[in-house]
Amino acid sequence: MAFIKNILDQMKPTFSEGGKLSAFGSLFDAAETFFYVPNETSKAYGAHIHDAIDSKRGIFFVIIAMIPAILFGMYNIGLQHDLALGQDTGLVMQFLYGLGVLLPKIIVSYAVGLGIEVAIAQFKKEEVHEGFFVTGMLIPMIVPVNCPLWIMAIATAFAVIFAKEIFGGTGMNIFNPALVTRAFLFFAYPSMMSGDKVWVNGSYMDSIGGPSADAVTAATPLGQLGAGEAVTYSPMDTIIGTIPGSIGETSFIAILIGAVILIWAGIASWKIIVSTFVGGALLAAVCTPEVAGFEWWMHLTVGGFAFGAVFMATDPVTACRTENGKYIYGFIIGALAIIIRQFNPGYPEGMMMAILMGNLLAPLIDYCFVQSNINKRMNRAK
């Protein structure tokens, strides 16, 4: 593999300060560190040895953990399309159909987000931070399949600039950028984000996938619950994920696999995941009304609850940073999500708002724990 090194070394002067393409220095730098671990060595003072972990590794593990949900999401796009048209093209075709629908979304999300990040990194003369690799994958996962690409592009740009970069980039933002993208879509283009018409792919891909499914309706379990109708999906459907919903959120099992990977690798905090489920389960048990076909615990398997708890509430930058605070932070998110679902007539889904609210409260929760440590120290001094 030495040839990669040779190519990079040859190109380096062109991209360095004073080179012809120095305007793309950050991009080159990102590519170089993508291929090779930087061989910068420690300073004369301080730790001379370092753990092999770096932020790149941590962040790519989150993407690895998302793979089951991504793959299932692709399959489910095809499946829902077939169900709506009353046909069965088989697992492979359904998956390929979903791949065809999802890939452009992923490409648009990455192109827009990374484009902005690289430009800003170049402007600030910094390295490109890898945080957007997760955000850019999360965004297509949490939008309905029918969300137009141009709208997604606008929302992504908004979130990267106004939720992240103006605060100073990865590590400095207050709100989870992927959720800000969704919130932007939710309020700017409400008709694209909820209702019955957004969950089955229409418009493009139709020449490949057979007859058009334009304006086909399919209600999510939460939509049915919100409207007070009987829920027509079996509990098993909601666990496996063969139901309409945002692309990555439907399969409880796929998300659970991701959770296991994240907790095993120590990348996401188990405290947040567990306490979110505890908070959600407690409230769901208490306030779920009698609805035909809906058990209280299905609150945890339908909608974005599990996906949010595993992949979004655990974002270390926007979550609580104190270990004890993480229990409370998770509990508040889980509980709030169910409260919004049950008591807000406007929104059938509450996870997005609950996590954004949790992000908002995280510094306050941290403050309480840190302050108690400070008080202890002050009292000791007396």
Next chain:
Amino acid sequence: MANVIKLRKGLDINLKGKAAEEKANVKATGLYGLVPDDFVGVKPKVVVKEGDCVKAGDALFVDKKHPEVKFVSPVAGTVSAVERGERRKVLSVQVTAGGQQEYVDFGKKNVAAMKGGEVLTALLEGGLFAFFRQRPYDVTPAPEVAPKSIFVSAFSSMPLAQNFEFALKGNEADFQTGLDALAKIAPTFLGVSAKQTAPALTGAKNVTVTVFDGPNPAGNVGVQINHVAPVNKGEVVWTVNPEVVIFIGRLFNTGKVDLTRTVAFAGSEVNAPKYVNMLVGQQLTTLVEGNVSTDKHIRIINGNPLTGTKTCKDGFLAAQATEVTVIPEGDETHELFGWIAPRLNQFSASRSYFSWLMPKKEGYVLDARVKGGHRHMIFSGEYDSVFPMDIYPEQLLKAIITGNIDSMEALGVYEVAPEDFAVAEFVDSSKVELQRIVREGLNMLRKENE
């Protein structure tokens, strides 16, 4: 029975090349150097001229603010150079040894019959007080401020660190005399490891012995203070390295300042890692040359790889260093796809690597690479998991970075030293230079408060 404190947080780093418990002799080059920078917080005033003859125990420089704090020559000979850097900063005062080692005679003393003030005067005269450190700020203390207590940690849990129990052999009487002397000044606490069994440690007299059982950094004196009697604002605690306690005992038992210490020469690039007797300030050339790998770039460290200072083969043994370690520099290594490759040779506290599953019994070879880009603090709980003190490390670091003195005080800055953040700096995935940040924060705070 001594009080046992169990510590849960921390990380032991098993490095290859631990020193075998045997002593070898190393021929000295004849050049010795005392480096003022080793004594943090001191402004040196050189009191000798080039060509002056000195004995072991004669002052080479003193602290400008406290001229009674003397920094003495480890060896008898001729002052051969006062090396100066930018703005005439003193880099080192070098002495070329004469033929015979001659000591200044400070006179044998019976510690039991002495008062605290007399002990302190004797330590100042003999230049041993210079080796003390104080919390807050982790600097050489001001002798006129009486300490609340004195802490000695009898072990280091850092990777490749000297095993003090081995160094103690044959020095037990001096060690006890040293403790007796410290106890005259202030209540003295000795922290020992749960693995240490030497009666001179577990049965030390006139001091309060506390046993610490836990992973690195359990041996850090700062961690021990935090668990036994934390430092409050306005209080001063002195800390003394166990090797210095032996120096103190020697001073009172023999009347001489003998700065011979047992140094671990260790690391993956050392051909035969073992212990050597060296004087403080001894040049490293003869120790290093011919005894380390020559097929790659190496890094020689005065001290252990987590808290030591980079030096070169012509450097001098640092005032506080109890080990000289040699690791690969690593700048010639180009690892492909580090963010996803399994990298079985790498050690990590994170389970995104496999070192937790298949630990290398003989130890890891870690080089000096930072192994990642510098980022803002992204992942949470990393510092906390290796910081066994009742302090929020991340919040304290952020207060230091933003220069917020009130927050720093409230969050416990007076209790910490840079070395307490060494393990956190190791595990940090954002590769922030924690020890440098803490050092600069303490310097800033000291300037503000004085």
